[in-house]
C-alpha cells in the first residue's frame with residue numbers, strides 16, 4: 001500500500017511503513033536504540049524540517065483588495081460617485097483618497113495583528129520525546145526525522161507518522177477522520193488490507209494519544225505525513241471575529257446607517273437654505289463622511305493583537321483574540337492546586353510506618369521498614385531522575401520525589417534496571433487515584449501499588465509487621481500530615497503466586513500496606529499576592545484538586561483562598577449532589593476546595609458556574625481535563641507540565657504554569673477592553689463639532705455661512721486624528737483597574753454612558769467652543785448675519801479665516817478630548833500627563849499637520865484655509881484645557897458619587 005503521490009526522487013517515497021519491522025528498520029537505517037545526533041542532523045537537511053508548509057504565501061494582494069469591498073468602503077464609493085455626478089470633482093477625489101488611505105491603513109493594521117498572532121507559535125514550540133544517542137531526549141518537533149525512535153505517552157500529540165514497535169496506546173484520530181472516539185493501536189498487530197488510517201500499528205502526525213505509552217519509529221515527516229497531504233489540499237482557516245469585533249462592526253453599521261439617514265434628511269434642508277443641488281449633495285456627503293467611523297474596526301483588531309502579544313510576553317499565550325476581552329470579564333477562577341498554586345517541586349519529608357509510626361524521611365536508612373517502603377514506591381513509577389537515561393529527567397514530580405527518597409536512603413535503582421524487572425504497569429488513573437506495577441524482585445513477581453491513602457487502603461487487607469489493618473490510626477496520621485499541608489501517598493505490595501495479573505482488578509487485591517509518605521510542595525511565591533489582587537478585582541477562586549481535602553484546604557488557606565477555614569467538598573459528596581444542589585452550592589459567595597475530584601467533576605462545576613452566569617477561567621493539565629477546558633469561557637492549560645491535548649483544548653496556555661499569570665492576564669484583558677473604549681470615546685467625540693456647523697448653516701437658512709468644509713472634515717478624520725487614537729490603544733492601566741468588580745458579561749463596549757460622555761459632554765463642549773470661535777472671527781471682521789462671504793466678496797478672507805478657526809478649534813478640542821479620554825474614572829494626576837509617550841508624539845504630529853494645512857499655501861488652496869494671526873491662535877489656546885477640564889470635573893463628580901454610594905447603602 002505504498003503511496004504514490006510524492007515525487008519519485010523524494011527519499012520518503014521509497015518507505016513502506018507496513019513492511020515487516022526488521023525490513024523497516026533496515027530501510028530507515030535505524031534501530032530501536034535510535035539515531036545518533038549527527039545522523040539526525042544530516043537527515044534533517046536531506047528530508048527537510050518536520051513542519052507543514054503553508055501554501056499560497058502571497059495572500060496580501062487579495063487581502064488588500066478585500067479592504068475595498070468592505071461595506072463601509074462601498075458606502076464611501078457611492079458618496080464619491082454622488083459627488084462626482086453632482087459636479088463636485090475635488091470632493092469626489094477627496095473621498096476616493098479617503099477610501100484608499102483607509103484601506104491601506106486597515107490593511108497594515110490587520111497584517112500587523114496577524115503577525116502578532118503568528119509570532120505566538122514561537123512561545124509554544126511543539127516538542128516530542130525521542131531516543132537519540134541511546135538516551136531519551138526532548139526534541140523540537142520540527143527536527144524529528146524518519147528513523148527517529150519516538151516515545152508517545154498519554155496526553156502527547158503525535159508529531160510525525162510512525163510505526164509502533166512497542167507498547168499500546170489509545171489514539172484520538174479526529175484531526176484526520178473527524179471521529180472523536182479514541183481507537184486502540186498496538187505494536188505487533190498483523191497488517192490488514194484496508195485504509196492506512198485503520199492500520200493497527202501506525203500512528204499519524206496531528207493525532208493525540210489519550211492513554212497508554214508506546215515506542216514507535218518515525219516513517220514520514222512534514223508534508224509527507226498524512227496530515228501534510230491533507231494540509232496541502234486544504235487552505236488555512238480564517239479566524240472568527242471576536243465578540244468585541246462583532247459588536248463594533250454592528251455599532252459601525254448602525255452609525256453608518258444613521259449617518260446616511262441624517263445626510264439624506266438634511267438634503268432637503270440644504271436646498272431650503274438656498275443651496276443648489278450640487279452644494280446640497282456635498283453637504284449631505286460631508287455629514288456622511290463625518291459620521292462614518294471608518295478606521296474603528298481595524299484599530300480594535302490591532303489593539304486586541306497588541307494585547308495578545310503583551311500577554312505572551314508575560315507568560316500567557318492566548319490562542320484567540322477574543323480571549324483577551326473574555327479574560328477581562330472573568331468572575332470565577334477554578335484552579336488546580338499542584339503546580340499552579342504550588343511549586344510542583346515535591347520532597348518527601350515524613351514517613352509513617354506501621355510499626356514505628358511517624359518518622360522523618362531522612363536518617364532512616366537503617367530501618368528496613370522505611371527502606372522497603374521507599375523501594376516499593378520507587379519501583380512503582382515510570383519517572384526518571386535527571387541523568388538516568390534522560391538528560392533532564394522525566395515524569396511526574398510526585399514520582400520524582402519518591403525516586404529521590406529511595407536514592408537518598410540508598411535503595412534506588414536505575415530506570416533501566418527497574419524497567420527490565422517490570423512485568424506489567426497499570427498506569428496512574430486520576431479517577432481511582434492509584435497506580436500499580438508488577439515487578440520481579442529477587443526472582444519473585446510482586447505487585448506494587450501507590451496512590452491516595454483511602455484508595456490504596458481499599459485494596460489492602462494487612463499492614464506490614466502487624467496483624468490486621470488499623471484504619472483509624474492511619475486516618476489520624478493522614479490528617480496530621482494534611483493539616484500541615486503535606487501531600488500523602490500510601491504504598492502497598494503483594495507477592496504474586498501464580499500467573500502475572502493482566503488486569504487492575506486482579507492485581508490490586510489483598511495488598512499489604514507498607515506505610516505512608518508525606519511530601520511538601522510549598523505555595524509558589526507571589527500566589528498569595530495574586531489571590532489578594534483577584535479578590536480585589538471581584539473574582540472568586542475555587543480550587544479543584546485531586547488531592548486530599550484537608551491538604552488542599554491548608555494550601556488554599558496559606559495563599560488566602562477561602563478564608564481561615566476553607567470549605568471542602570470531597571469528590572464523593574459532589575458525585576452525590578443533584579444539579580440543583582451543585583448550582584446552589586456555587587451560587588453562594590464561598591470559595592470552595594473541591595478535593596479528590598475527578599475530571600468529570602471539573603466539567604460539572606464549570607457547567608454549574610456558567611449556568612449561574614459566571615465567566616469561568618478553568619485550569620487543567622491532563623487529557624481528561626480537555627472537555628472542561630473547552631467548556632470554560634477561558635480554558636487555561638499548563639505549558640510546562642500540561643499535556644499537549646490539554647494545551648490544544650485550552651484558550652490560554654501559561655508558559656510558566658503559574659497562578660499569578662492568570663491574574664495578570666485578567667488585568668491585561670481589562671486594560672485592552674478599557675483602551676478600546678478610550679479610543680471609541682475619542683473617535684466618537686469629534687462627530688458633534690463636525691455635524692453642528694452643518695446644522696447651524698442649514699437651520700439658519702443660509703444666514704450663517706457654512707462654518708466647516710467637507711475637505712476639512714476629512715483632514716480631521718484621516719489626518720490629525722489617527723495617531724492619537726492609536727496611541728490611546730496603548731494606554732497603561734488606569735489606577736483602580738483591578739479594584740473594581742468584573743465587567744458584566746453582557747455589557748457592550750459602547751454603552752449609554754460612553755455615548756453621553758462622547759457626544760453629550762465632550763462633543764457639545766467642543767461644538768460650542770468652535771462655533772463661538774467661528775462666529776467671533778466673522779463678527780470681528782464686520783460680518784452680520786446674511787452678509788455675503790463667497791469668493792470676491794469683501795468678507796471672503798475673513799470667512800476663510802473663520803472656517804479655519806472652526807477646523808483648528810476642532811483639532812484643539814480633540815487634543816483636550818485625547819487627554820480626557822485617557823482615564824475613565826481616575827483623574828489625570830493619578831496617571832501622570834506624560835505616562836503615554838505615544839500620545840504625546842501623536843498630539844505633536846496632530847498639531848504639526850494642522851499647522852501645515854493652515855500655513856502652507858498649496859494646502860491652503862486645497863483645504864480652503866487661511867493663515868491665522870497670533871491673536872486668533874491665542875483664542876484657541878484655552879480650548880484643550882476647557883474640554884479636558886470639564887471632563888475632569890465630571891469624572892471627579894462621578895468618583896465622589898460612586899465613593900459615596902456604598903456608605904449610602906450600608
Ligand SMILES: Nc1ncnc2c1ncn2[C@@H]1O[C@H](COP(=O)(O)OP(=O)(O)OP(=O)(O)O)[C@@H](O)[C@H]1O
Pocket residue numbers: 335336337338339396398399428430433434435450451452453487488489544545546547548
Ligand atoms: N503518580 C502517582 N501515582 C500514584 N498516586 C498518585 C500519583 N500522583 C498522584 N497520586 C495520588 O492521587 C492524588 C490525586 O492526584 P492528581 O494528580 O489527580 O491531583 P493533584 O496533582 O494532587 O492535584 P491537582 O489536581 O491540583 O493538580 C494525589 O493526592 C496522590 O495521592
